[in-house]
Amino acid sequence: MTQASVVLALVVVTALAFDFTNGFHDTANAMATTIATKALKPKTAVALSGILNLVGAFLSVQVALTVTNAVVKIQNSNGTPKESLVSDGGSALLLIILAGLVGGIVWNLLTWLLGLPSSSSHALFGGLIGATIAGLGWAGVNWNGDGSKLDGVVGKVLLPAVLSPVIAGVVALVGTWIIHRITAGLAARHTDQGFKWGQIGSASLVSLAHGTNDAQKTMGVITLALIASGDWTDTKNIPFWVKVACALAIALGTYLGGWRIIRTLGKGLVDIAPAQGMAAQSSSAAVILASSHLGFALSTTHVATGSVLGSGLGRPGAQVRWRVAGRMITAWLITLPAAGLVGAAMWGVGHLVGGLAGALVVFAVLVAASLAVWFRSRRTPIGSHNVNDDWEPVAPPAAPADEPARVPVTAAHGGV
């Protein structure tokens, strides 16, 4: 095994790790409301979502290799890497990709620890932007596109991030209001069964769309790395094993269920009733599909969060926890720069050490950071058993000492 192939292997493993975090970070987008309203049992919901993500990923027959072109200039428009970056066996390009992926993963893990639904695509783009700035300078970033279409960091990332939660929120608000008007006066046990199926249907659509959209990004990145190192030349197709690996990674991640984020989105933001859950999921599904049809890139996370907020505003008497919403929006704002900083730092470290050793150090930092986050998360575990507990502690009448597992759950959203 040559040095270059070890670096390539590290990039592929890291990309699959990102795909995995992308899965569990976004389970909530499809299933949080379904779990919160008990339309599906938590385990059933994540299993269904995982399977649909797997199916969705395999549906991506035509994968665009140009995924990074939206934000950075490391590829030509036909998907091949820039020649200047592959002159030395592709190591310059591989380091940028590796550092960018690490930036995305670290940010995804931190926001998961805090239970904040932040956009995985923003984290990936942020990491790549940071690594590119460090490696190629400001000019290496596609800030604004060429003015002929919606493109660049501004057009593909920033503007949609501002607009999409608002759009989804308005749709969900209108939907919630209409459903409540129409079904007013019906016995709840009669309507809830209907809303249950409405929720399952719309949540399934979101899961399927997520599989096709998000797994593709990692497939594109891995194939780009393979082309850079000279192990693949076809720009029209991707290796089959890449598709299988990415599909499995995102599906397993989804099945793991990012319970912390599911809890925030399903219980923390709004107390969701079945009718609201259906309105929110329908809004998410419609907005995601419509925007992808119109070529308006947006983040599933932003749409899902906007929908849940809208459903809270649309039901008379429902309460929205604006403090939680504020924390989320703050996380959105810093996702891109924070992942970018990590990406840039990783590129710096990798470049300073240089060569295979540099890539190994970057990978070691990723493993160490992941383990640290994992151990920290064990202090306040959230899983399928307690994901639906009340958000506000119900004034514990002197919490019995023999039930220590309950205490951390309520503490988890205080500001950990």
Added chain:
Amino acid sequence: MTDNLGFALEGAWKVLFAGLVLGAGLPLLFALGIRSLAWGAGGEAEVHESGVTGPKSQPIGTVVGWVLFAIVLLGIVLGITFIVASGFGKALSFEHIYPTIVDKH
């Protein structure tokens, strides 16, 4: 920057419109379907004064309800078609009003 803002606002209006039609319109039909079923079932499905029997069942309500559900189902099938088509590098075209599958440009 200003170019992008223009494109984004233009896209946003379209997404909002389509989102309202599909994302709020289909739930509207679905809710009407539930309402119709309840009307069709009569009795305890609707909230009524206690002590008296509920409204009589209306079979036509059941029929209307299922017709509405069928329309919603068509909307979902359209969504799945779109996802599958885009995976194969195709897109849905609405130029003939009814959707057709075309090559993505």
